[in-house]
Amino acid sequence: MRRRDVCQLVEREFMNTFGVDRYVTNELTGTVLVHFNPKQLTLSQIVTLLDAVTASAPDAEPSPVDLDLPVNTASVALAVASRFFVPALAPVSAALFLYSVIPSFKSAYEVVFKEKRVGVDVLDAIVVAACLATNQVLAGTVLGFTLSVSRRLVQKTEDDSKKMLLNVFGKQPRFVWLEVDGAEVETPLEKLKLGDVIVIHTGETVPVDGEVVDGMAMVDQHTLTGESAPVEKVKGDPVLASTTLIAGKVRVSVTSAGDQTTSAKLTRILNDTAGYKLKSQSRGEELADKAVVPTLALGGLGYAMTGVNAATAVVNCDLGTGIRMAAPIAMLTSLTLSAELGILVKDGRALEQLKNVDTFLFDKTGTLTRERPEVGRILTYETYTENQILSWAAAAEKRFSHPIAKAIVEKARELKLDPPARSTTRSTMSATASRSRSTATRSGSAARASWSMRASRSRGPQGRDRGRA
Numbered sequence: 001m002r003r004r005d006v007c008q009l010v011e012r013e014f015m016n017t018f019g020v021d022r023y024v025t026n027e028l029t030g031t032v033l034v035h036f037n038p039k040q041l042t043l044s045q046i047v048t049l050l051d052a053v054t055a056s057a058p059d060a061e062p063s064p065v066d067l068d069l070p071v072n073t074a075s076v077a078l079a080v081a082s083r084f085f086v087p088a089l090a091p092v093s094a095a096l097f098l099y100s101v102i103p104s105f106k107s108a109y110e111v112v113f114k115e116k117r118v119g120v121d122v123l124d125a126i127v128v129a130a131c132l133a134t135n136q137v138l139a140g141t142v143l144g145f146t147l148s149v150s151r152r153l154v155q156k157t158e159d160d161s162k163k164m165l166l167n168v169f170g171k172q173p174r175f176v177w178l179e180v181d182g183a184e185v186e187t188p189l190e191k192l193k194l195g196d197v198i199v200i201h202t203g204e205t206v207p208v209d210g211e212v213v214d215g216m217a218m219v220d221q222h223t224l225t226g227e228s229a230p231v232e233k234v235k236g237d238p239v240l241a242s243t244t245l246i247a248g249k250v251r252v253s254v255t256s257a258g259d260q261t262t263s264a265k266l267t268r269i270l271n272d273t274a275g276y277k278l279k280s281q282s283r284g285e286e287l288a289d290k291a292v293v294p295t296l297a298l299g300g301l302g303y304a305m306t307g308v309n310a311a312t313a314v315v316n317c318d319l320g321t322g323i324r325m326a327a328p329i330a331m332l333t334s335l336t337l338s339a340e341l342g343i344l345v346k347d348g349r350a351l352e353q354l355k356n357v358d359t360f361l362f363d364k365t366g367t368l369t370r371e372r373p374e375v376g377r378i379l380t381y382e383t384y385t386e387n388q389i390l391s392w393a394a395a396a397e398k399r400f401s402h403p404i405a406k407a408i409v410e411k412a413r414e415l416k417l418d419p420p421a422r423s424t425t426r427s428t429m430s431a432t433a434s435r436s437r438s439t440a441t442r443s444g445s446a447a448r449a450s451w452s453m454r455a456s457r458s459r460g461p462q463g464r465d466r467g468r469a
Contacts, residue, residue: 003027003030003057003062004027005057006027006030006053006054006057007025007026007027007032009053009056009057010023010025010032010050010053011023011025013049013052013053013174014032014034014049016172017041017049017172017174018040018041018172018173018174018205019036019037019039019040019041020034020035020036020037020041020046021035021036021037022035023035028065032050034046041174045174045175048188049174049188052188052190068100068103068148068151068152069148069149069152071096071099071100072100072141072144072145072147072148072149073145073148074096075093075096075097075099075100075141075144075145076138076141076142076145078092078093078096078141079093079097079137079138079140079141080138081093082137083137083138090135090137093137093141094132094135094137097131097132097137097140097141097144098132100141100144100148101128101140101144103147103151104121104124104125104128104144104147105125105128107121107124107125108121108122108124108125117289118289118292118293119288119289119292120285120288120289120292120318122292123292123295123296123315123316123318124143124147124318126296126299126315127140127143127312127315127316128140128143128144130308130311130312130315131143131312133308134308134309134312136309136312143316150325153325153329154325154328154329157328157329157332157333157336158328158332160332160336161332161333161335161336172189172205172207172241172242173189173204173205173207174188174189175187175188175189176189176192176198176200176207176208177198177199177200177201178192178196178197178198178199179196179197179198179199179251184199189207189208189257192208192254192257193254194254194255194256194257195253195254196253196254197213197251197252197253197254198210198251198252198254199249199250199251199252200217200239200245200249200250200251200252201245201249202217202245202246202247202248202249203244203245203246204244204245205242205243205244205245206219206239206240206241206242206243206244206245206252207241207257208241208252208254208255208256208257209238209239209240209241209254209255209256209257209260210238210239210252210253210254210255210256211236211237211238211239211252211253211255212233212234212235212236212237212238212239212250212251212252212253213235213251213252213253214235214250214251215234215235215248215249215250215251216232216233216234216235216248216250217232217233217245217247217248217249217250218230218231218232218233218245218246218247218248219231219232219233219239219243219244219245219246220243220244220245220246220403221240221243221244223242223243224240224242224243225240230246230247230403233248233250238255239252241257246402246403247402285323287323288318288323291318292318295314295315295317295318296315298314299311299312299314299315301314302314331351334351335351372403372406372407373403373404373407374407374410374411375390375407375408375410375411378390387415387417390408390411390412390415390417391412391417391418391419391420392419392420393408393412394408394409394411394412394413394417394419395419395420395421397409398419
């Protein structure tokens with residue numbers, strides 16, 4: 001069944017699902033193609049997620065097929081063919097052109113009879129009618145095609161921006177380990193209730209807001225709080241959804257889940273920002289509407305002096321289309337670019353007022369310094385090369401999620417090194433492990449030193465907290 005709303009729900013579900021690499025939905029065929037990592041997500045779990053999505057989807061009629069852009073494209077092609085190659089197709093071209101511009105006439109009708117005003121949509125309808133009356137079908141089809149592309153561009157930009165903002169806190173687990181009578185049972189996230197106790201292991205993302213009831217862990221929560229350093233969590237401490245356990249294991253009592261978590265509330269704020277209408281856009285539309293009557297007057301003057309073609313050209317020179325398309329696209333593109341760079345804009349007015357700001361205040365930690373360490377220098381000894389030492393260190397650290405371990409593994413991946421397998425004889429492995437442990441310590445120290453140096457430079461000559469960086 002053709003259900004656009006179901007496809008959107010499926011996209012939102014898989015967009016944030018941990019283990020899903022990519023997906024493609026098709027509302028015409030009612031199918032979805034999912035590429036996933038079997039080590040993180042099973043086929044039965046994907047089917048469970050799809051069942052939950054389809055069950056939650058409201059009953060609705062099949063979505064209409066959006067043929068606006070294809071019809072306008074075909075209209076331009078047919079107009080070119082009838083104008084230069086097959087004149088006999090002119091009636092067919094005119095009929096298709098009339099059908100393709102129906103949305104313009106609908107918009108003009110709503111503006112005049114429902115909103116009780118004269119807007120720029122009226123000018124578009126007049127230009128289209130004039131093209132039909134003077135048999136300027138090719139010029140009219142180009143105008144209709146331009147309007148159609150503009151509408152599609154705004155819609156595509158808005159959809160991409162909302163998808164980016166929905167995924168701003170990264171992919172979230174859809175299944176959790178629920179503690180039942182002392183055993184850990186894998187349970188869908190939506191089935192959790194307040195007070196349930198879940199178990200979170202090293203490397204996993206916290207799926208809910210809750211309170212630690214047992215255990216100890218180091219939690220990376222920079223995506224929500226901006227803190228660059230991991231925070232220790234023990235019994236009684238709160239944990240937030242969308243943060244990551246980089247070490248340890250905790251049992252957490254659920255205090256809020258789903259759309260009630262802190263990250264979900266922030267995502268809603270960001271989505272509201274995507275729908276914010278710039279004041280400059282509103283002022284521009286008001287100015288364009290005020291220019292409608294003078295434009296019509298000038299068009300009438302042009303008709304009286306020169307004819308229909310001059311009047312059509314004058315009426316077609318309105319400001320409304322450009323303002324209506326440029327302002328929202330600029331807004332949504334700025335939001336998307338900011339989200340890609342890790343900048344969360346919680347209010348569209350912040351972007352609009354940015355030109356008036358003359359002073360910026362920064363919290364250094366997590367803002368002017370990096371939130372994770374990097375390998376800055378590798379210290380060699382004897383006859384070993386830097387790549388050999390880094391390769392051994394990566395082999396020793398690749399199974400750990402500690403920030404320094406990740407920095408070492410990432411550096412090896414960046415240099416395209418292939419760490420040796422950890423399956424040799426005991427004596428060789430002991431020697432290698434000893435070297436790797438020493439190397440990892442040295443590499444980690446170098447990473448910390450480099451990181452501290454960058455933090456100090458960001459702080460400037462007055463920085464006194466270099467040791468804490």
